[in-house]
Amino acid sequence: MVGANMRAHCAQNLGTEYANSLPLLGDVMADILTLFGCxxxxxxxxxxxxxxxxxxxxKLETTPSSNEMHAGYAACAQAQISGLGATLTTFTVGSLPCSSPAALAVAEKLPVVFISGAPGEQEISDTLLHHSVASSSEWMLKYDCALESFRALGMRAERLQGARSKGQPNMAAERFFQLVAHAYANKQPVFIEIPRDLVFEPTQALKLPQTPGDVNHETYVLDGAQHIAEHIVEKLNQSSHPLLFVGENVKLNTRLCEQLRNFVDKFNIPYATSWLAKGVLDESDPLSVGSYNGVFSPDHVRYYIEQKVDYILEVDTSIQSQDTNNAFCSGTHVIQSFENKTMVKGTVQNQQGLLHVFEQLLVSDIPVFQTLLEEKRRPVLDDNDSVDFHNLADALNDVQSQLSASLIYLPEIGNSYFASYSLETKRSSHCRPWLTNPWYGAMGSSLPYARAVAKTLKSSNSSDIAVVITGDGGFHFQLNELIHFQREHLAVVILYMRNNIFHLGKSGESTMYHCSTPRFDVLTLVKAYGGKGLQCKTIGELRTHLQSAVESNCGIRLLEIPVDPNPDKLSREISMLNLFIQMKNGKQGAKEAWDLAVAG
Structure with missing residues (x-):
């Protein structure tokens, strides 16, 4: 009735034909999300x-999650895969739990639209509504707690508004479009509250662009790309062992990634990535050095970069230095202080400046370098050896090398995350083959991420498969999301690294580190979710069961891997980080051990 009244007033003011052309807000919102690939x-x-x-x-697939935080994490993964992710929750009690994935989206520059239903404009009065963040002793009405919370994260946050003038349709759809376009174009999350009485209200008619690209016509591009390219060409012509070092800001720009691939292939230039850019370029390629992070990197990576390279072209690392990416401020990240280096960073929308630089480089007179990397030597693995964090990456690399499909790795924060830096990822046509939540939102994102990946792979009929690597602590934090894998018939392989403790950063025997019990039967649990579980104690068992799971590519497959927490069974990355944490915490003997490890 409210919508009919509004349309009648609009007809009287602006004409019947225009009034009848007005769409409903909910329909336009769905059209806008669809336009941007959601x-x-x-x-x-x-x-x-x-x-x-x-x-x-x-109009859209509205798919449930086990809780609002998981919905947010799944949307973050979807943003990395398709260019835009979206969540839908209810007012405050639903939207506020999304603050952790929203923080992740801010830090990772992910275009995620956090949508929240809100009280109707006709409901706002001097009575507090349920879901309001206020106690019975409050003197003030508070309806903006969620808006203020998301704004505190540095996001644009807005509640749509209805008509403010009789006979003039509201501009809610236009505001929704502007906010979603901002998220898409600037790779930033936004938060939008929708009063429920506006959803089926007529709104201003919009003539939407034909494609998302039509939104991104930059009116201003930095000048001087030709001069930068000429300087880089001069440096390359003086070099014999150049390196392209790729930063994390490249990861959502498919056009720039393609240019970088064309650049290294045309001139035979080796490349490495920062830790947070892992998987952006194919690590199985002969030109790939791997991911570099100072003393935390494998010896062969450190040797090539720190001893052989004579010129570095650093592309789109973070504007401000980040401790995760610069060897945790340990002073061992050689690229940071490398003298013969050119840094180019994407400081305008969609990295247009960088695109212009590489357009120039691709047609420049640059020599084809003859330097060949040493052939990657995989350690010979004994099928009878036990599987632990120190040889997990080698075992997975061996299996991946035998497969035509790509393993899309989703490591959970903890030992699994750091051990994954020695994985050699293989390019997938569907998404980045290494997707994770690097610290920002803490534990509990690998299964929601994997769900978004699995849905994408399933819809594409892909033979690639999502592989979650998680400790028992991280798994317990989020295993309720498995109900949706079961419900949607999604394929996932879970490598459940079991030691019954939170081991990352562990420097004592406090019960605070204990996250499970040997009595917990994970294989029975996964069976309840319609999955199959097996225990893998040896390299041979892991190889056999993982290959079988990839070939079947259906349902939940969990491989329980009992791991030894002793220091000699940890990966290099974990051992070094634990030692570094102990040194920073002033543990006795840690400083001397750290200095010795850094000296090599």
């Missing part, structure tokens, strides 16, 4: 979100 909205249903769910039905 086909799935992850979320949890709720009272204030119900109208939005109804409006999206038949």
């Amino acid at each position: 086909k799935t909205v992850f979320g949890v249903g709720g009272d204030f979100a119900d109208n939005i769910i109804s409006a999206f039905e038949g």
